[in-house]
Amino acid sequence: MKLTRAVAGAAVLSLCVLLAVQPAAAAAAGGNVEGTVREEVQKAIKADPGVGPALIRLVFHDCWVNGCDGSVLLDTTPSNSSSGVEKAAANNIGLRGFELIDAIKAKLGDAVSCADIVVLAGRDAAAILSRGRITYALKTGRRDGVVSSAAAADATLPQSTFEVSQLKGNFAKKNFTTEELVVLSGAHAVGVSHLSSFKDRLNAATATPIDPSYAAALARDVEALKGQQNTTDPTERFNIRDMDAGFRNASGFDATGVNTTAVGVLDNSFYHATLQNMVLLKSDWVLRTDGEASGSLSDFRDDAAKWEAEFAAAMVKLSNLPAEGTRFEIRKSCRSTN
Ligand code: HEM
Known part of the structure; x- marks a missing residue:
């Protein structure tokens, strides 16, 4: 009798515990996701x-x-x-x-x-x-x-061959400002691009201003990559920071303010590269041609923390x-x- 009561009591107790932890367990499940x-x-x-x-x-x-x-x-x-x-x-x-x-x-x-x-x-x-x-x-x-x-x-x-007015219009349609366009373009500090997405920049007939030494180094590298990747459309790293010292020196890259050992790191180095005409995509370079956008480019080059905070905020807006x-x-x- 006593035992039964004890068991029943324990059962009630464990039910109470179960009920009590239910919301916490649900929260933990959210945390687990x-x-x-x-x-x-x-x-x-x-x-x-x-x-x-x-x-x-x-x-x-x-x-x-x-x-x-x-x-x-x-x-x-x-x-x-x-x-x-x-x-x-x-x-x-x-x-x-x-x-x-x-x-x-x-x-x-x-x-x-x-x-x-x-x-x-x-x-x-x-x-x-x-x-x-x-x-x-x-x-x-x-x-x-x-x-x-x-x-x-x-x-x-948006396309990599867009003019700055098209980029601004594309972002405005989603209610994103020109500053947010510049902020989010900083994501091109990391990752790769196919040659077909920037080949216009290596062709004198279609090129938008690109540093000539950088363009020459890029053209050489792309030829080597075709062999290495065994394709006519190889992928190249976006960021000149991530290229070896030989490439950077041949390009005359001014690494002042850039941590060249931070290979693959998402930081404000995109702005250093863009302002030296050493970026792959036309859509990155053309940000220089808009008064409003170009002001933001130098702001983010000079203030890494400002860019990081604004990038986070723009990613929240994008994700929502x-x-x-x-x-x-x-x-x-x-x-x-x-
Ligand atoms: C502003 C207009 C944009 C244009 C025209 C553009 C265009 C491109 C192009 C052409 C590529 C290379 C694709 C390929 O050839 O393989 C690329 C890659 C990439 N884009 Fe953008 N992009 C834009 C905005 C953004 C935004 C807003 C983000 C994110 C916030 C972003 C993040 C990236 C990343 C991280 C890669 C590299 C991906 C990888 O390595 O797999 N881009 N983009």
Whole structure:
């Protein structure tokens, strides 16, 4: 009798404990989502540093087209074959990181949307690549869309051959200022670009002003990369900081204020390079040609902390672009609708 009572008491007690910890457990589960994403991103960047820049770009390419809805991850949709989805868009050349998103999704299951995973992973990549200097909080609760269109991605994402007025107009459509355009372009401090995205800069007939010594060093390097990568369209590192000393010296790069040992680090070195005409993309260089944008370029070159803070704020704004559309779900696989 006594024993039974004790057991019953224990059962009631454990039920109370269970109820009491329920909200805390739910909060911990929320914490685990962010912890799991961070852990997976950390592991992946350790194994392949190129994944970091890829994740930051994924945030832009997902959220710019239809808002943050995971649409960039779809391999097909009910209304589109693989040739018609965002991944197939010309402007999405080189987009990568999908396997890591899949791996994170496999760990988190149905409770978390693919759209949330994209922005959380991008946030962690920015924190890791900036060595902890770019951090920001994000809300979760995004839902996944069911539409993904290559044509929409090509119509919506900016192109590397855009003039500054087109870049400004593209950002204004999403309610982003010229300053935010300049801030976010600083992401091109990290990662790579295909030759086809900057070949206009190496052709005298189409070139926008580019430092001639840098252009010559770049042309030589690109030829070597074609052999190394066994392709006519190799990928080149964006940042002259990340090139070896031979390349930097041949270009006459003035590294004052740039930490040349911080290879692969997300910092304000993009602005040092742009203001010396030593950047790959026309769309990066043309920021110099706009009065408003060029003022921001020198501000961010001269004040790393200001750029880091503004980059974090602009990434939050980007990660919060609301999903457009009428049908949403939490996808089971990030690559297909349920
Ligand atoms: C302003 C207009 C922009 C244009 C025209 C542009 C264009 C490009 C192009 C052409 C590439 C190289 C693609 C290739 O050939 O492989 C690239 C890569 C990249 N972009 Fe942008 N981009 C812009 C804005 C942004 C923004 C807002 C972000 C993020 C905040 C971003 C982050 C990146 C990153 C990190 C890479 C390297 C990706 C990797 O290494 O896998 N870009 N971008």
